[in-house]
Amino acid sequence: MNTATLSSGTRTTAQLARDVISLFKLRIGVLIMLTALVGMAITPGPAPSAWQVLVLALSVLLASASAGAFNQYVEHESDRLMQRTRRRAFATGALPHHPAWLVLMAALLGGAVASAWLALNAVAALHVFLGAFFYGVVYTLWLKRRTAWNIVIGGLAGSFAVLAGAAAVDPALGPLPWLLALVLFLWTPPHFWSLAIANSTDYAQAGVPMLPVVLGPQRAARVVLVSTVLLFLASLAPLAHGAGVAYGIGALAGGLHFVRKSWALARRPERATAMASFFASLIQLSLLLMAASLDALLR
Template sequence: LDSRMVRTRSRPFVTGAFRASPAWLWAIGAMLVLAVAGAALLLNAAVAVHTFLGAFVYGVVYTVWLKRRSCLNIVLGGLAGSFAVLAGASAVDPSIPAAPLWLAVVLFLWTPPHFWSLAIALHEDYEAAGVPMLPVVIGDRRAALVILAHTLAVVAASLMPAFSGLGWIYLSLASLGGAWFIVGSVQLVRTPGRRAAMTNFRASLTQLGLLLTGAIVDPLILG
């Protein structure tokens, strides 16, 4: 698959820098076992479960089952990011307070518009490779509308942690990043092409970066 996409043709397995072998699967499996076992022994069972589920969703559910079969691939694949948030939160408090739960929801909702924006920008690449990303299946214009709807949902969810334990610093950064993401998504609806798609792709990264910065800095300053 990587050899059929311009974006991924320079990856090590395509160029021959690494040679495909069953040994890689054993190595990946061993690292997963060590990660899960280490989390269980050094932290707690909740961290271990979320670590395993995150790896399973990304490596099996998304990559093996859905990536080349369904336009919902990245929707369910977004759960991998959610489990990463829950693993981190569980390391601090296995009961997982409301704010981290909302952040997990944000990661789940954020992943599709982030990657669908990239898929619009690289529409021909995904189409040539036979990957059924949403823009390939329903067209760029309709996909842009779905992206905008998801963006609005992401921004709404991203404000909730400010009312569930975090404070005004988080709210300010989440609002700023959310506004930036909405502007980018609206522009993508107006002109659904490569340039607007890449702008929105970068806006999604800015939004998530500001949000996570707020989640880290807010409790450090405000307690």
């Protein structure tokens, strides 16, 4: 076998690995996993073992992966119509669109839920399941093509990860994890709508009634601003329920940055300001999660 053949084989294997990783949306899965770990960290109660922390992280990651893959399996035809998604593995045919994938997705979700049940408790396992169910079924199958408010309810997927982590420590779920779950619920719409404004032509071409397609970019940008302000206010509520100074600093810094960028988007609803608002949402959530973790560590 010559060097060119070896190089070609290596590239093919590497591309296959990239396609599979992309299929399961592991970058999003890691973010959702981190929210679950923060939910565990902020909840008062007996410290979980290292084994339980690992099971929580993997169960949330695998459940998210199964839902992400199911989303791409269902959306493979419309993904071909969108610039942002047309290179996905099912859309290009790089991976075969075969029902065997559904078996694998179901096995991943079943294994994740069962592991959480056995190593943690039934309440944690229920929330692991609900996170995947709301993204894969409620959002992808029921809401995405029926209403411009699809992502609002679909955003509950991230909230359930926080509750899964909290339930692993205390199934009764106190006010702090519920408030952080509310923050995640309110974070998803302005985060996703900012991206949707930047890609509104894609969604219109694919026939997906995202908010900027239905309302137009200008009105949608104003909705993003209002949503971001509500998110910012909600992110301060944990301060009245035991969150400390470290959390407050992170909530203020990240929230004000996101509000500033969404204000710029409302003034000039165009791709550049929409992407700036989208990236600001990621910074806001990252600062909030880090601050909540630090705050729990200092308590």
